[in-house]
Amino acid sequence: METGNFHHALKIREDLCIGCSHCMNVCPTEAIRVRNGKSVLFGDRCVDCGECFRVCPVSAIIIDHDDFNHIFDYKYRVALVPAVFTGQFPEDISLRQIHSVMLELGFTHIYEVENGVEILSKAINDYTEKHSENKPLISSFCPAIIRLIQVKFPSLVDNIIRLKPPLDISAHFLKKELLTMGIPAEEIGIFYVTPCAAKIAAIKDPVGESTSPIAGVINMDFLFNKVYRKVKQQNGQSCAIPVSGKLSGKATCWSLTNGEASQISGRCLAIDEIHNVIEFLEKIENEEITDIDFLELRACDESCAGGVLTTSNRFLSVERLRNHADSYHESDEPTHPDAFRKITSESEYLTSKISIEPIKPRSILKLDENMAEAMKKMEKVNRIMQLLPMVDCGICGAPSCQSLAQDIAQGEGGIQQCIFIQKILEQKGEMSLDDSVEVMQSIWGFGKTNKYRDIKGI
Amino acid sequence: MMHFEYHVEGGNFTKAGAASSQLKKILKQLNVDPKIIKRIVVALYEAEVNIVAHAFEGDIFIDIDTEKIGIKLVDQGPGIADIELAMQKGYSTASPSVREMGFGAGMGLPNIKNNSDELKITSQVNIGTTVELVTYLNQ
Numbered sequence: 001m002e003t004g005n006f007h008h009a010l011k012i013r014e015d016l017c018i019g020c021s022h023c024m025n026v027c028p029t030e031a032i033r034v035r036n037g038k039s040v041l042f043g044d045r046c047v048d049c050g051e052c053f054r055v056c057p058v059s060a061i062i063i064d065h066d067d068f069n070h071i072f073d074y075k076y077r078v079a080l081v082p083a084v085f086t087g088q089f090p091e092d093i094s095l096r097q098i099h100s101v102m103l104e105l106g107f108t109h110i111y112e113v114e115n116g117v118e119i120l121s122k123a124i125n126d127y128t129e130k131h132s133e134n135k136p137l138i139s140s141f142c143p144a145i146i147r148l149i150q151v152k153f154p155s156l157v158d159n160i161i162r163l164k165p166p167l168d169i170s171a172h173f174l175k176k177e178l179l180t181m182g183i184p185a186e187e188i189g190i191f192y193v194t195p196c197a198a199k200i201a202a203i204k205d206p207v208g209e210s211t212s213p214i215a216g217v218i219n220m221d222f223l224f225n226k227v228y229r230k231v232k233q234q235n236g237q238s239c240a241i242p243v244s245g246k247l248s249g250k251a252t253c254w255s256l257t258n259g260e261a262s263q264i265s266g267r268c269l270a271i272d273e274i275h276n277v278i279e280f281l282e283k284i285e286n287e288e289i290t291d292i293d294f295l296e297l298r299a300c301d302e303s304c305a306g307g308v309l310t311t312s313n314r315f316l317s318v319e320r321l322r323n324h325a326d327s328y329h330e331s332d333e334p335t336h337p338d339a340f341r342k343i344t345s346e347s348e349y350l351t352s353k354i355s356i357e358p359i360k361p362r363s364i365l366k367l368d369e370n371m372a373e374a375m376k377k378m379e380k381v382n383r384i385m386q387l388l389p390m391v392d393c394g395i396c397g398a399p400s401c402q403s404l405a406q407d408i409a410q411g412e413g414g415i416q417q418c419i420f421i422q423k424i425l426e427q428k429g430e431m432s433l434d435d436s437v438e439v440m441q442s443i444w445g446f447g448k449t450n451k452y453r454d455i456k457g458i
Numbered sequence: 459m460m461h462f463e464y465h466v467e468g469g470n471f472t473k474a475g476a477a478s479s480q481l482k483k484i485l486k487q488l489n490v491d492p493k494i495i496k497r498i499v500v501a502l503y504e505a506e507v508n509i510v511a512h513a514f515e516g517d518i519f520i521d522i523d524t525e526k527i528g529i530k531l532v533d534q535g536p537g538i539a540d541i542e543l544a545m546q547k548g549y550s551t552a553s554p555s556v557r558e559m560g561f562g563a564g565m566g567l568p569n570i571k572n573n574s575d576e577l578k579i580t581s582q583v584n585i586g587t588t589v590e591l592v593t594y595l596n597q
Contacts, residue, residue, distance in 0.1 A: 155492030286478050287500045366489035371524045371595070374488040375460055 007205035008046050009064050009197040010053060012039050016060035019445055023052035023061060024399050028274050029151060029364065033407070034397040037445020045364045047147035048198040049274050049299045050308035063197045063309065066216035068226075071106055074189025074215065078109040078174055080167070081193045083252050084304045086324070087317035088224050093231055095246075101230045102223075111174055113192075114251035115343045116166030119350045121250065121263050123163050128266060128294055134159045136269075136284065136292035139260050141165050143202035144299035145277060146359060153281050154361030162356045166254060167192060167199070171213040172353050173343050189215040193223050195307030198299065220309040245339065249325035255304035256318055258296070266293030273301040367409065377409040384408055389420040397443040417443060460484075464518040466509045468535065474510040477518050478503040481529075488522070490595060498527055498593050501573035504566045505589050509533045511552055513586065526575075527593045537583040545571065545579075 012023075019037040031045035032052060039052075039060075053061045071077045079102055086095055099110050128137055138159045140146060149156050171190050178188050192214050194200055200217045253259040261268035269292055271280050277297045283289045300306035305321070306314040343350070367381070368374040381402075388401040396417035398404040407413035415421055416431065416439050425431035441449050462484070464477035478499045485495045502518075509516035513535025521528040538544045545567050571577050574591035581587040 154486075155496050282479060283475075285496070285499070286475055286482065286503050287496075288475055288503060361492065363486065363489070363492075365483075365486040367487045369489055371488050371490065375522070375524070378484070378487055379460065 007201050008041070008043060008048055009200035009204070010041070010046065010048055010050065011062050011064055012041055013060045013062055014038050016058055018058055018060070019448070020057060021394050021397075022055040022057060024397075025394060026051045026055050027399065028278060029148070030399050030403045032399070034394075034443055036442065037447060044362070045151060047144050047151060047299075048196075048201040049144040049148070050197045051274065053197065053308045063200065063219055065194070065200065065219040065222070066191070068218060068222070070216050071189060071191055071218075075187040076109065076178055076183055076189065077107045078111060078178075078188070078190045079107040079193060079218075080111055080113055080170060080174065080190055080214070082113040082167075082195060082220075082255055082304060083247060083321055083324075084195050084255055084307065084310060084317055085193055085220055085224070087305060087321045088220070088310060088312040089228065089231075089320075091320060091323070093228075097231055098227060101227050101234070104230065105226060107191075109174075109340075111170060111340065112247050112251075113167050113170050114247050114254050116169030116173070116350075117251040117254045118248070118342075118344050119169050119347060119354070120163065120166055121260075123351060123354050124161060124260075124264055124294075127161055127163060128264060131161075136295045137161050138295045138297060140356070141255075141260060141296070142198065142298045142303075144196070144198035144274065145297045147198070147201075148274065148277065148299070149281070150359065150362050151364040152278070153285055154363045155285060156281065157359045157361045160359050162358065163354050164356055166251075167214075168212065169350055169354065170343070173346055173350055174340070175213045176346060176349060177340050191216045191218055193218050193220050195220045195304050195309050196300065197308060220307070221311050224311050245342070246328060247324075249328045252321055252325040252328065256321060257298065257303045259303070261294065261296040264294045264296075267291060268294040268296065270296040270298075272298040272303050272306075274299045367406070380409040381405045384415060387415065387421065388418055391420075393419070395419040395443075414439075460522045462520040462522075464520075466506055466513075466516045466518060466531075466533070468510060468512070468514045468516070468533075471507075471510055474507050475503055477506050481520060484522070485527075494593065494595060497573040498529075501570045501591055501593070502529055504569045504573075505529070505531050505591070508566050508587075508589075509535070512536060516586075524595065526595060529591050529593075531589045532586065533588075534586045537585055537587055538579070538581040539583050541579050541581060 017038045019034050019039065021034050023039050024032040024034055028049060028051060029045045029047055031042045033040050053063060086098060089098060102110055131137060136159060138149070138156065138161065140161050140163055146160060149160060174190055175188060179185060190213060192199070192203065194217050203212045203214050203217055206212050250263055257272045258270040261270035271277050277299065302314040302318055305317040310317065366374060367377040384405040385401065388405060390401050392400040396404045396419070398407055398413065404413055404417060408415055416425065422431060422436045422439065426433060426436060437449055464480065466477065467473060481502055482495060482499045485498065506518065509531060513533035516531055516533030519530045543549055570591060575594050576592040578590040579587065
């Protein structure tokens, strides 16, 4: 099994963190602890779902992206945008306006990610026919889900479909198109506009693939603000003619909930939001649910429309995209002289690049590599659990009594961290008040235990 | 050597699978091979559902050491008159209402057998059934 740290796009800024523990309490893999008044991330447990980012009240959790000016390192600057980006804008702003502003901002080409769906949907259907031994097959679309399965459901890694998501397929297509036009590789910069942290982590540290054709990543909220402001200032004047064709209805809705499941043959289910996914995977793992052919699993509620870097309300984004999908007619497609060819014209090449390597498990649940040691640690955890109050208050700096007990068994915590234990030890004269204050300060920092002077004035 | 016990209520399908979920969690923490975990959990789940579907109540006793996992399920219930017949694929005495819930396809005992290394069933009609299964870890 693989262990060790993985690239994470989520970072906690120590200078901004106030140690409020909101992030610790919502993390679905219990990857966060509070130490010295700051949140600390356990890299091997984090799946980059971004739940912590959503709840941080002081924006101390940031999603690392590339500097926008980095695009100017390249002569040919391609924005690879997912359909949900268009879904961020009010209905009265057209795709043409959005794209023309993006060209003014410095991109030389714009291409929608979901074009890759035209290649992928056929590949998935072929794959599901050939790999019936690993049912239910699980979509590889959402990188947070892939990581979740690696760390929490290691027995299901072989169920993940070993095909690239639309993003990678489109990126390979763009690179090939530009190279065919005679542009040298070093002048091509493909920049992905991401709705979430997990996609960034997947690009910087791909699972089941060695390199990515993508040069950089730009956060969707950042680009949305930049584009929307310019659209507002221009008062609706649009100039450029779109150079890429409209997405088909199927492709437009691919990243939304049921976007994949509705296109795959057999019994398919779509489940969104990470806790819902965890609940369902538990049942799949026990074989309580059988006879499902394909599972579309997404970490965010309403899938990518609910990505942590989106600005618009997710339900409105979904409505807009569904409207776009309904208004699609193949005959409407413009044929701009500079437009990229249809992605299907490179079907053979892209299908040859579509596979990914087997995905390896990296369980975070094991207490020790060695089973005898793990049993000793588990007995210790069970003994500690007998002493803890089971209220999951989080005062110890761990999200639950269970996680504190495990931290202690792993040598990463002490039982005096528990406020209930402290009180009992103080009463029995086994711990001094000074010592207990010191323990609290080691968890919550000095600020939160130094407020006595304020009490007098109440 | 570790020992765990779980109680199972007959007729409560809402809680069916609780013991197998717990055991799964324990085995993951003990770094048991995921493929072996899957076999054990599938076998236990089937046996657990059998108690829920057929018996009044039952208890599950689990013993874990580094060599093997032993599971014993003891129920108070109708018992099995002909164990050999019950072991046949597709044979089921489950009531229509149990079948409606997606259980009772007659795959229970054969599935337990396929997913364990040793299986022993003893039963007395109108008293209850005892199912013992063993899975070896280092094969």
